[in-house]
Amino acid sequence: MADSEFRSGFVCFVGRPNTGKSTLTNALVGSKIAITSSRPQTTRHTIRGIVHRDHAQLILVDTPGLHRPRTLLGQRLNDLVRDTYSEVDVICLCIPADEAIGPGDRWIVTQVRQMAPKTTLVGIVTKIDKVGRQKVAEQLMALSNLLGPDCEVIPVSAQSGEQVELLVDVLAKAMPEGPAFYPDGELTDEPEETLMAELIREAALEGLGDELPHSLAVVIEEITEHESRDTVSKTGRSAPPMLHVHALLYVERSSQKGIVIGKGGARLKEVGTNARKQIEKILGTKIYLDLHVKIAKDWQRDPKQLGRLGF
Numbered sequence: 001m002a003d004s005e006f007r008s009g010f011v012c013f014v015g016r017p018n019t020g021k022s023t024l025t026n027a028l029v030g031s032k033i034a035i036t037s038s039r040p041q042t043t044r045h046t047i048r049g050i051v052h053r054d055h056a057q058l059i060l061v062d063t064p065g066l067h068r069p070r071t072l073l074g075q076r077l078n079d080l081v082r083d084t085y086s087e088v089d090v091i092c093l094c095i096p097a098d099e100a101i102g103p104g105d106r107w108i109v110t111q112v113r114q115m116a117p118k119t120t121l122v123g124i125v126t127k128i129d130k131v132g133r134q135k136v137a138e139q140l141m142a143l144s145n146l147l148g149p150d151c152e153v154i155p156v157s158a159q160s161g162e163q164v165e166l167l168v169d170v171l172a173k174a175m176p177e178g179p180a181f182y183p184d185g186e187l188t189d190e191p192e193e194t195l196m197a198e199l200i201r202e203a204a205l206e207g208l209g210d211e212l213p214h215s216l217a218v219v220i221e222e223i224t225e226h227e228s229r230d231t232v233s234k235t236g237r238s239a240p241p242m243l244h245v246h247a248l249l250y251v252e253r254s255s256q257k258g259i260v261i262g263k264g265g266a267r268l269k270e271v272g273t274n275a276r277k278q279i280e281k282i283l284g285t286k287i288y289l290d291l292h293v294k295i296a297k298d299w300q301r302d303p304k305q306l307g308r309l310g311f
């Protein structure tokens with residue numbers, strides 16, 4: 001009868017940058033919650049997506065990648081990861097199907113085993129749509145060798161959705177018995193402001209090289225409600241209120257400010273449009289987005305500034 005009990009618990013994905021952790025989180029949750037990007041290490045906050053099934057609830061904790069700390073921010077990111085490891089029920093190690101397992105992966109496994117020796121570890125071969133079946137099989141073997149015979153290994157493609165539901169089942173079985181932590185339909189417990197800031201940050205980093213990711217922080221300054229301007233006279237009814245969102249983008253140097261703003265402000269305008277569309281999709285309401293770029297010199301090394309920026 002044990003299998004018919006409701007199970008619930010916490011899961012986190014670990015792995016080298018760009019191994020598909022955020023994309024998999026989104027595929028499991030079925031809505032855009034975690035921030036994905038083709039640049040490494042852009043997932044800053046511990047964002048939770050929640051997977052609801054009849055028999056189980058999985059709470060996904062998306063952690064930033066572990067990395068060698070060079071700044072105070074780097075140290076705090078690692079502390080966050082350590083806390084996460086010790087609190088979850090299952091840690092999933094993600095290895096892309098199209099890249100050989102290397103020293104970076106072995107380092108992560110060592111770290112995980114040290115910090116959370118008792119936590120169940122599951123191996124996931126991601127991006128299986130990128131390679132043939134033979135390659136997937138080889139990678140599964142290699143991953144199984146890396147983790148040992150006690151760990152399950154599962155192939156998935158977050159992009160095509162292949163095997164995603166099977167992963168849900170495997171994870172659900174690994175959860176302890178217990179009631180749901182969150183009401184049905186709830187996707188994330190991140191405050192809306194954090195989501196907005198993350199979406200703006202993602203839009204601002206889009207298409208940029210490696211120089212900016214850690215130097216950009218976004219703070220929502222103010223959110224105000226306004227009556228919608230247009231529709232009142234046309235329909236005779238008042239439209240739902242519109243949110244005005246004022247956000248500050250902090251960079252460390254004036255050269256970075258130039259990059260973010262672009263020629264004649266063109267880039268910032270585009271960032272605003274893209275972020276607005278994403279935010280409207282999630283909130284289901286019209287917003288007006290006002291973005292300003294400010295320089296906060298060396299904010300990554302200044303504890304006071306880090307605190308103010310939410311780290």
Ligand SMILES: Nc1nc2c(ncn2[C@@H]2O[C@H](COP(=O)(O)OP(=O)(O)OP(=O)(O)O)[C@@H](O)[C@H]2O)c(=O)[nH]1
Nearest residue numbers: 017018019020021022023037040041127157158159
């Ligand atoms: N073809 C294919 N591409 C994928 C899949 N999953 C992720 N990707 C791509 O791989 C890149 C990295 O994906 P992310 O989900 O941002 O990776 P991540 O591990 O969260 O990266 P960090 O946040 O940097 O740690 C993106 O360009 C994704 O579009 C997949 O199943 N198939």
